[in-house]
Amino acid sequence: MIDLIKLLNVNYQFNGSSGVSGISFEVKPSEFVLMVGKTGAGKTTLLKLISLELIPASGEIFLEKFRSSGIKPSTLPFWRRQLGIVYQDFRLLRERTALENVRLAAACERNLPNRPKNRSLKALARVGLSHKIHSYPDELSTGEQQRITIARALVNEPFLLLADEPVSNLDEETSIEIIELLQKLNQAGTAMLVATHQPERFTPCQPRYIRIKEGMIVE
Amino acid sequence: MILFSLREGWKNFSNISIIGLLSLISLTITLLLIGFAARGFILIEDWKSGMLGRFEIEAFLSEDTTKLRQVLTPDATILEGITLDSTFLEGIARQIKALTDVEEVTYVSKTAAARRFTKQFGEELFDLLEYNPLPASYVVKLKRDADPSKSWERTSIAIEEIPGVDDVVYEGDLLLSVDRFYRSFGTVVAIAVMAALIVSMLLTILSVQSVIRSKEEFIRIVTLSGGTRWMARGPFVMLGAYYGIISGLFAAGVISLISWIISISWELGTVMPLWWLFLIVAIGAVFGMIGAGWAAGRRIREV
Numbered sequence: 218m219i220d221l222i223k224l225l226n227v228n229y230q231f232n233g234s235s236g237v238s239g240i241s242f243e244v245k246p247s248e249f250v251l252m253v254g255k256t257g258a259g260k261t262t263l264l265k266l267i268s269l270e271l272i273p274a275s276g277e278i279f280l281e282k283f284r285s286s287g288i289k290p291s292t293l294p295f296w297r298r299q300l301g302i303v304y305q306d307f308r309l310l311r312e313r314t315a316l317e318n319v320r321l322a323a324a325c326e327r328n329l330p331n332r333p334k335n336r337s338l339k340a341l342a343r344v345g346l347s348h349k350i351h352s353y354p355d356e357l358s359t360g361e362q363q364r365i366t367i368a369r370a371l372v373n374e375p376f377l378l379l380a381d382e383p384v385s386n387l388d389e390e391t392s393i394e395i396i397e398l399l400q401k402l403n404q405a406g407t408a409m410l411v412a413t414h415q416p417e418r419f420t421p422c423q424p425r426y427i428r429i430k431e432g433m434i435v436e
Numbered sequence: 437m438i439l440f441s442l443r444e445g446w447k448n449f450s451n452i453s454i455i456g457l458l459s460l461i462s463l464t465i466t467l468l469l470i471g472f473a474a475r476g477f478i479l480i481e482d483w484k485s486g487m488l489g490r491f492e493i494e495a496f497l498s499e500d501t502t503k504l505r506q507v508l509t510p511d512a513t514i515l516e517g518i519t520l521d522s523t524f525l526e527g528i529a530r531q532i533k534a535l536t537d538v539e540e541v542t543y544v545s546k547t548a549a550a551r552r553f554t555k556q557f558g559e560e561l562f563d564l565l566e567y568n569p570l571p572a573s574y575v576v577k578l579k580r581d582a583d584p585s586k587s588w589e590r591t592s593i594a595i596e597e598i599p600g601v602d603d604v605v606y607e608g609d610l611l612l613s614v615d616r617f618y619r620s621f622g623t624v625v626a627i628a629v630m631a632a633l634i635v636s637m638l639l640t641i642l643s644v645q646s647v648i649r650s651k652e653e654f655i656r657i658v659t660l661s662g663g664t665r666w667m668a669r670g671p672f673v674m675l676g677a678y679y680g681i682i683s684g685l686f687a688a689g690v691i692s693l694i695s696w697i698i699s700i701s702w703e704l705g706t707v708m709p710l711w712w713l714f715l716i717v718a719i720g721a722v723f724g725m726i727g728a729g730w731a732a733g734r735r736i737r738e739v
Contacts, residue, residue, distance in 0.1 A: 268660060290665065298662030308653060321654070324440050325663035373662060 220279070221246050221376050221408050222267065227276035229266055237262050237432040240276070244377060244410055249403045249422045252412040254429035260412035263429070264379050267410070268300055269293060281376070298326050301370030301407075305382035307362045309354040315341060315361075316350040319369045326373040333372075340368040344398060360391035367398060371407070378402065380411040384418055392418055437666060444654075445674025448647050459643040460683055462636035467687035467720050469632050471712075473625040475695060484618050485580055491611055493576040493588070495532065495595045498602035524600070531598050532574055537582040537591050542575045549573065571602065584615035633723070640679055640727030644672050648735045655736055669732040676728020677721045684720025688713035 220243040229236040237259040244250050252260050265271045267278060269285060278285035283296050309318050319340055323333035331339070341350055344364040354362050363383060370378055380399065384392035400422045403409050413419065416426065428436035452460070525543055532541045544552070549570035576595065578587055588611060592604040648655070651672075658668050692713055 270660065294659075294662045294664050296662075297660055302660055308657065310654060310657070321657060322661035325658055325661040325667060327437070369657075369661070 219246070220244065221248075221281070222410075223279040224267070225277045225279070227263075227266060227273045227278060229262060229271055229274050231262075235259070235432045237266070237429075240266075240432075240434060242427055242434065244408050246376065247403065247406050247408055249400075249409045249419075249424040250411070250427060251416055251419050251422075251424035252410060252427045252429060253414070253416045254412075255414055258414075258429045259432040260414075260429055261381055262432070264302075264381050264410070264412055267379060268302055269296055294325070298373055299376050301373065301375035301378040303363070303366050303370045303378065303380035303383050305385055307354070307366045309362055309365055311354055314351050314353055315346060315357070315365045315368075318354070318365055319372050322369045323372045329374060336372050336374075337368075340372040341365070343371060343402070344368045358391070359387055360394055363387060363391070363395050364398065367395070367402075371402065375407065377408045377410060380409065382413055383411060385413070385415065396422065437664075437670070440667060441670030441674045444671030445678055448651065448671060448675045449678040453643065453646060455639065455646055456643040456679070459636065459639035460679055462632070462639045463679055463683035463720060463723065464686045466629070466632040466636040466723070467684055467716050468690060469625075469629050470719060471687055471691040471716050472694075473629055474712075475691070476625065477622070480618060480621055484614060487614050488580060488582075488584065488611075489577075491578075491588075491607060493578070493592050493595065493604060493606040495574040495576060495592075495598075495601050496571040496603045496605075497528075497573060498600055499571050528598055528600055529574060532576055532595055535591050535594050537578045537587040538576055539579045540577040542577075544573045544575055546570055546572050574601075584611050637723065637727045640676055640724055641731040643679070644676055644728040644731040645735055647675060648672055648732065665736075668736050669729070672732040672736075673725055673729045676724035676726070676731075678724070679728070680720035680722065680724025681717055682720075683724070684717030687720065688716045691716065 223243040224240050227240040228238045230238075240263060242250075252263065254260050262271065266273055267280075269278075269288065273285055280296055280299055283292065283299075288296065310321070313321070316334075316337055319337040320333055323337045323340075326333075329336060338347070338350065341347055344367050346361060346364050346368065349357060349361060352361075354365065357365070363386075367378075367383075370380075378399075383399065384395050387395060396419060399409060399411070403422065409422075409424075411419065411424070416424075426436070427434055449456075529541045529543060532538055546568050549572065550568045553570060574595075576591070578591060582588070582591075588606060588608065592606055595601055596604045654671075655668050
């Protein structure tokens with residue numbers, strides 16, 4: 218099977234602190250990959266490298282027909298449209314409703330057949346929030362806020378969903394809901410790369426594990 | 437994409453901050469200055485043009501028959517020592533007309549000069565002196581765009597050198613005063629407009645930068661969702677455009693109101709044409725977009 222994303226000997230160092238070094242792995246279509254490691258192990262750095270928020274100091278990342286080295290600023294949006302990103306702290310715009318938050322991301326991709334508003338409604342329906350589209354984030358529970366984040370990540374129909382500690386801020390019950398949702402989306406065909414320090418919660422997803430310690434893959 | 441920028445820009449505009457309000461006020465003042473300055477320039481240009489139209493160079497022909505004989509054709513007749521033939525008169529007129537800045541040349545004969553004197557002072561010269569002492573002359577008008585500080589002196593020197601011309605006069609000091617006033621007005625207004633423009637640009641830049649600072653999460657989401665550089669910057673450029681358009685509308689309203697009051701009360705000038713008002717709004721939009729574009733370009737480098 219062709220790799221959806223492939224990292225080859227990727228390195229990145231922060232000024233004065235460790236980053237990641239010699240990272241190589243790949244994610245195949247529809248795969249559920251769990252990136253496991255303690256806080257500060259380099260998981261978030263790796264997700265930022267994949268979304269090219271950080272540019273690798275050396276090594277190469279391949280995503281579909283693109284490669285990270287020498288990527289032009291004009292190509293960057295096309296790279297990022299292949300990905301959906303779910304943040305630990307949600308990063309929702311407080312002054313916008315659930316629909317407006319999702320629609321903002323939908324407006325960034327104009328090459329899909331449906332209109333941004335329709336896609337946003339569909340994405341919110343997929344995460345079970347059709348009845349809360351006009352609610353503001355502060356009017357919603359943390360679980361619902363995380364669902365909006367997932368809907369926003371899904372709205373442009375990415376091949377790969379990157380999730381950074383998607384359940385670490387949630388209680389047990391809500392975590393189960395979110396994990397079930399991610400599993401459902403994965404079964405529908407979206408590949409997942411989830412960074413977590415609580416791997417046991419994701420056991421039902423039957424993921425492939427990548428263990429990271431001090432910026433390096435150990436297993 | 438433009439609709440997206442317009443919509444997001446409007447959202448930013450509707451949450452206007454104190455600094456945004458200051459930017460709006462300073463842009464309005466700048467546009468008012470530009471509008472009034474332009475209006476003032478047109479009024480002053482009309483006035484200057486009217487004034488310059490009244491100025492003329494008078495080139496007096498020589499009364500000395502010996503001198504005249506040197507320039508006349510051998511068969512020319514000199515009656516009473518100073519009557520000149522048409523070939524000679526036309527020749528001088530042609531030489532004057534050939535000078536770069538000359539618009540019009542009119543010959544004033546001795547008789548016409550005496551008539552003009554009588555008309556102006558109500559006395560018959562011939563009755564007083566029993567002869568006509570006024571020389572024949574040419575009244576020379578220069579082109580409207582002739583430079584008062586150079587053209588008039590240059591032309592009068594050139595006319596004076598034409599054989600047969602004895603003396604050349606014009607109101608040089610008054611002419612220079614008119615020109616000096618026009619230039620001073622222009623300099624003062626240009627400095628005022630430039631100063632206002634710099635202040636309003638700086639305020640627009642600061643205002644847009646502060647909005648950008650408060651919208652970093654928006655920029656981050658747009659860029660990480662695959663938005664283009666324009667999608668991240670566009671809303672802020674449009675915010676500048678909104679500042680400019682709203683300021684332009686205020687300024688256009690005030691200018692047209694004042695120009696209407698002036699035209700009604702003092703019958704000075706005319707009501708501002710509609711395209712002027714559109715131009716002021718357009719200038720406002722362009723200024724706003726330039727300031728905001730610069731601010732957005734500097735703050736949102738990485739997309």
